[in-house]
Amino acid sequence: MISLSLVDAADLVGGSVEGEFFPAITGINTLVKAGENEISFLANQRYKDDLSTCQAAAVLLSEHEENTSGCCVIRVADPYLAFARLQRYFHPELKASGLRHSSAVIDPSANLADDVDVGAHAVIGAQVCVDAGSRIGSGCVLGDHVSIGKHCLLHVNVVVGRSCILKDGVIVQPGAVIGSDGFGYAWDGQQHLKIPQVGRVVLEEGVEIGANTCIDCGAIGDTVIERGVKLDNQIQIAHNVRVGAFTVMASQVGVSGSTDIGSGCQFGGQAGIAGHLKIGDGCKLAGQTGVLGDLEAGGVYGGSPALPYQLWLKVSALTKKLPELWKSRNR
Amino acid sequence: MISLSLVDAADLVGGSVEGEFFPAITGINTLVKAGENEISFLANQRYKDDLSTCQAAAVLLSEHEENTSGCCVIRVADPYLAFARLQRYFHPELKASGLRHSSAVIDPSANLADDVDVGAHAVIGAQVCVDAGSRIGSGCVLGDHVSIGKHCLLHVNVVVGRSCILKDGVIVQPGAVIGSDGFGYAWDGQQHLKIPQVGRVVLEEGVEIGANTCIDCGAIGDTVIERGVKLDNQIQIAHNVRVGAFTVMASQVGVSGSTDIGSGCQFGGQAGIAGHLKIGDGCKLAGQTGVLGDLEAGGVYGGSPALPYQLWLKVSALTKKLPELWKSRNR
């Protein structure tokens, strides 16, 4: 069992200790549930009232937060980040160990580093490369010519289409589909003629893809998810989209084809972005926002069609008063 | 072939017969399609006109519904419920019979009751428990330490992550992911640091989960779907959400992290609920509603951002008249 002294915990998160606690810390828990050998944290003011009754060994608090609990305190600049660091200490990633289940079907031409794990009933196609430290879960299907970098983790039942590229440290949650055909047809007067989708998907370093999320391969050229991007569950990224580095999208977002999304953007759940648009770096979208035009860098938006966030708040407040407004018009 | 006399059918649904019909009833069908040995039903007034031309042996009608057909009638308090009961009679659930396909990979430490079925290419991890009468479909992957109760049905290609708990009578449709990682990161100044998601998902008695729906495991502590909850397809439930007993959600709803949803709620399709909220018992949301704040018990809402339902209807009606309103302002 992993444990840590209070002082070492403070060291690990770059914090300073207030109070003394000598037994070993054995884990982290919420303010409500933390027991006497656990650390807790206050990172969201909604939960502030829980602090006073907290039974933890210690709590992670920001510099100016009053300690209303009887616990020791580790003062840190960012309690949530400190929580993340401690949680990673207590729950280290599993390491690949070269386990290949006998039921996995691995094409003889595939090239897997010695320590790569492959789960039961996984299928690995021709000319696939998987680099050191990566783990391929049960039921995953990797098409021909797929390339997987170092220390990737493909959870179970993940699909990666032919020729797609996953760089180092990529994580893919269960059921995600990387490299489905883009939605491209031309009407020939009688029917929608399917256009072969011959591009790839490229997931750069440190990308994480949520459960049942779909990323279409490019029609021509690639769909590119740049380094450090985090996509939640059930997101749809259409063909030839670029998602800039470190952008984060909450679940059920949809991005239409050929749209170019900048770096460091944050999209709320169920937001939708039309095709062929340019979304600048650092844009933020509220949940369910509908974007129909280009957005300049750093903008914040809400509503469908999207409005600047402050205007959207104002408009939403006034929308409620439409009955009043309508009456006053008839006066 | 299962059959039933008219009188026995009426008994089964607690109804009374008007008219006489002696051959065996062999099934149920719609007003339009029911043949002379089938029962039909009128449960939605949209289909009332089809009654007059109905060719069924008998129709299930509510107490005061006029019988415009030439069919026999079974009078019942709730024709839809009566239809459900009869349909369950004609289509009883398959029983588990202990069939284990030879291609299934079952860890030797797993503990399966004798009659548990396991389909082809299913994967069952270490220390998994599956109780009597449960059926695990082809291609399902159950992580280590998963616990499945009695008489559960996991359709094909279902994923259940490590340590998740499914209590008695849970049904999971194909492609659903129970226990994907929650979407939790802390920005460390350079990148989004992944926070290990160490909680579980608990699906209580009688829960049903739709196809390709995703339920994230808790970050700390559990994501809990209480007894009798029914979730349609492609729903996203984020980490540490609680969904109260008997709540029903239509497809493509998204619920963000740590939100607490009461019992007996009904959410229309594509509704979205922000994180860390409290939704009271019995709340109803129209389709595409966007909820950004706590909701009191029993409320009915529509729109994005959500408004009380009657106000939303009024506002929607007046929104159409904005051009008129704008003109009158310039008068």
Next chain:
Amino acid sequence: MISLSLVDAADLVGGSVEGEFFPAITGINTLVKAGENEISFLANQRYKDDLSTCQAAAVLLSEHEENTSGCCVIRVADPYLAFARLQRYFHPELKASGLRHSSAVIDPSANLADDVDVGAHAVIGAQVCVDAGSRIGSGCVLGDHVSIGKHCLLHVNVVVGRSCILKDGVIVQPGAVIGSDGFGYAWDGQQHLKIPQVGRVVLEEGVEIGANTCIDCGAIGDTVIERGVKLDNQIQIAHNVRVGAFTVMASQVGVSGSTDIGSGCQFGGQAGIAGHLKIGDGCKLAGQTGVLGDLEAGGVYGGSPALPYQLWLKVSALTKKLPELWKSRNR
């Protein structure tokens, strides 16, 4: 390697050549990326500026488009259609060749044409029929009594429920679920009683289904997707819906139960349609449209709840001016 002369390329797309180019054409690429042996095309005026710097052998241009590049031109009525035709020439579909992976589990009672391919770990149930030229990908699960027509392509990890019918030329992307249970319950005073969903899904000729899209089987009778319909990723089609021929839906659309959708409709992403409605032929919906009532044929709509498109544009423009309108009221 497939190649083509410029003259043959023009013939193939019914166009006329301007200029001379004698080496072989080896493929198609974008205006920006096309090399000296590739053809490019201008099908979207957004990319017009890229024409002047294009390095392709030739470009596909519509009749009146000015050729600002130094390339040869193939004049065509519809450059996008011509692009599609050429791309299909350069990337012909793979042919089925009767490969059956030894790990596939095929019920002895299944009836597969000689040339049908079956991928690794696929599962094919009792009495399944698969006609000539069809390919079943790795990890697919076909329930009992499924019927698959000629020249179908089921990508990997596709689920087809018992008795569903896929006619000739159907394509299904990875992770799609055809024939999940419809969402049907009757409240019995204590719980939601599950209604057995005994209908099928019928996908007619030439239908394509996107990745992780779900189509529920009918409650009674069938859910029918008529010929030539194209559904993008993550779409939800509920029980007993009919989607008329050649209708196209972008990703994340949701259609509720028993709704009847006409032919030749086009729905933008994330649109939602309530249940038991009638949507006429040729209707168009903007992304995120919410439809709560019947729509007449040929209508164009946007907004939630849906408004006629031109009114929606006007209303959206005026919504931004609500603060101004509100102020003027207080004057």
